[in-house]
Amino acid sequence: MSEFTVLNPATELPVTTVTQPAAADADAAITRAVAAQERWRAVAPGERAGMLRRFAAAVDAHVDELADLEVAGSGHPIGQARWEAGHVRDVLLYYSAAPERLIGQQIPVPGGLNVTFHEPVGVVGLIVPWNFPMPILAWGMAPALAAGNTVIAKPAELTPLTAIRIGELAAEAGLPDGVFQVMPGKGSVVGQRLVDHPAVRKIVFTGSTEVGREIMAGCARQIKRLTLELGGKSANIVLADADLERAAATAPYAVFDNAGQDCCARSRILVQRSVLDRFMELFEPAVKGVAVGDPAQAGTEMGPLISAAHRRHVASYVPDGAPVAFRGSAPDGPGYWFPPTVLAPVGANDPAYTEEVFGPVVTVTPVEDEAEAIAIANDTPYGLSGSIWTSNVGRAIRVARAVESGNLSVNSHSSVRYWTPFGGFKQSGLGRELGPDAPDAFTETKNVFIATE
Numbered sequence: 001m002s003e004f005t006v007l008n009p010a011t012e013l014p015v016t017t018v019t020q021p022a023a024a025d026a027d028a029a030i031t032r033a034v035a036a037q038e039r040w041r042a043v044a045p046g047e048r049a050g051m052l053r054r055f056a057a058a059v060d061a062h063v064d065e066l067a068d069l070e071v072a073g074s075g076h077p078i079g080q081a082r083w084e085a086g087h088v089r090d091v092l093l094y095y096s097a098a099p100e101r102l103i104g105q106q107i108p109v110p111g112g113l114n115v116t117f118h119e120p121v122g123v124v125g126l127i128v129p130w131n132f133p134m135p136i137l138a139w140g141m142a143p144a145l146a147a148g149n150t151v152i153a154k155p156a157e158l159t160p161l162t163a164i165r166i167g168e169l170a171a172e173a174g175l176p177d178g179v180f181q182v183m184p185g186k187g188s189v190v191g192q193r194l195v196d197h198p199a200v201r202k203i204v205f206t207g208s209t210e211v212g213r214e215i216m217a218g219c220a221r222q223i224k225r226l227t228l229e230l231g232g233k234s235a236n237i238v239l240a241d242a243d244l245e246r247a248a249a250t251a252p253y254a255v256f257d258n259a260g261q262d263c264c265a266r267s268r269i270l271v272q273r274s275v276l277d278r279f280m281e282l283f284e285p286a287v288k289g290v291a292v293g294d295p296a297q298a299g300t301e302m303g304p305l306i307s308a309a310h311r312r313h314v315a316s317y318v319p320d321g322a323p324v325a326f327r328g329s330a331p332d333g334p335g336y337w338f339p340p341t342v343l344a345p346v347g348a349n350d351p352a353y354t355e356e357v358f359g360p361v362v363t364v365t366p367v368e369d370e371a372e373a374i375a376i377a378n379d380t381p382y383g384l385s386g387s388i389w390t391s392n393v394g395r396a397i398r399v400a401r402a403v404e405s406g407n408l409s410v411n412s413h414s415s416v417r418y419w420t421p422f423g424g425f426k427q428s429g430l431g432r433e434l435g436p437d438a439p440d441a442f443t444e445t446k447n448v449f450i451a452t453e
């Protein structure tokens with residue numbers, strides 16, 4: 001077996017090494033998951049719920065340890081990392097209520113009645129990206145387990161540490177052997193095997209649109225069920241009647257949180273031209289005020305990028321001569337740092353405007369009116385998130401209905417709540433995660449006729 005060295009993105013120093021399983025190890029994990037699934041689906045719903053609650057309690061008891069691992073292995077600011085570990089606990093607790101609510105229908109028909117059952121799909125392969133290793137793991141893992149499936153999670157090669165620890169906590173909490181397995185390793189090896197192996201009956205993939213397209217093709221070969229959460233290029237629409245102070249003060253956090261490595265990053269700010277100058281005046285100090293630095297320090301708001309290669313990729317969107325309006329700060333020295341950067345004016349053909357940068361780079365574009373804001377917001381193959389700032393409630397709803405995007409917020413930048421559905425339009429994905437219906441996406445509906453005559 002080969003090994004992978006996890007680097008601390010803030011220091012470039014090794015954190016630890018992780019063994020990389022081969023395709024044959026993935027096959028062995030799949031065999032274990034198939035065997036475990038027969039037993040797991042037979043566990044009484046109340047007992048399965050109890051085990052998920054014990055799993056949540058184990059995560060809760062290790063929030064600080066998980067947060068420290070995410071700081072070291074992913075460069076997330078400590079406050080954010082603690083929230084993420086607590087989020088895993090909360091998502092597990094929310095879906096621990098699901099096993100006892102997987103109820104079907106009874107449908108009267110001539111000569112009898114039909115009843116429906118939600119049967120688990122079987123083994124679920126969960127492929128996770130590096131940007132939010134803990135939350136994205138939880139969003140697939142918790143409802144899949146609650147619905148009676150077994151799960152094999154493949155964390156991103158760059159950020160496997162918290163997933164590995166959460167897998168250990170599941171075992172310590174008493175989840176039976178093989179019910180939840182974590183297989184770090186390369187996407188092209190372990191991830192590909194999950195897609196190709198016929199015993200894996202559903203793939204939940206979060207990552208780039210390019211890889212998602214390949215995974216969809218792989219699943220098509222076996223008519224395998226699939227959820228895709230892919231890229232984004234979301235608009236932050238600021239209309240003239242908005243509370244400009246609030247819109248400008250919060251806009252940096254809508255795009256620079258997690259150093260912009262966020263599928264929901266509002267990386268295109270569209271401002272009605274009549275208030276553009278005032279918005280930029282307010283936006284500049286807000287950008288310069290973002291606390292960029294050592295992620296282990298309380299109070300740090302933005303840490304480094306994930307890797308040297310990713311920093312080169314992000315920097316390619318800000319070449320010499322790019323229209324930099326203003327920038328925030330970033331530490332010198334080791335670490336994959338990149339300062340918050342505002343580009344304006346940017347042409348509609350500029351890659352920083354059309355492509356997902358996945359870093360702390362935002363473009364600002366003036367729009368004449370509401371109609372032009374909607375047209376520009378929709379002029380992208382993506383449709384994941386977005387924000388609308390206006391003080392007119394009717395207008396807010398009108399614009400929200402017109403923007404082709406799965407998750408919008410009015411006078412706010414929030415995107416994800418585990419008790420509401422999450423997912424994208426267009427090339428941002430397929431299917432919805434989270435919310436009360438998420439366990440249904442991990443079941444097949446079985447329809448049984450019972451003769452009464």
Ligand code: NDP
Nearest residue numbers: 128129130156157186187191192207208211229230231263
């Ligand atoms: P990638 O698509 O490169 O990788 C995502 C995951 O897929 C990783 O675990 C990767 O493994 C694995 N993988 C790569 N190739 C294959 C393959 N052939 N078969 C199976 N699995 C494979 O994305 P990034 O990690 O770079 O993540 C960033 C992207 O994720 C951005 O585009 C972002 O928008 C998107 N994203 C979307 C979200 C959403 O909810 N819509 C949320 C978060 C991110 P390995 O690590 O070994 O490469």
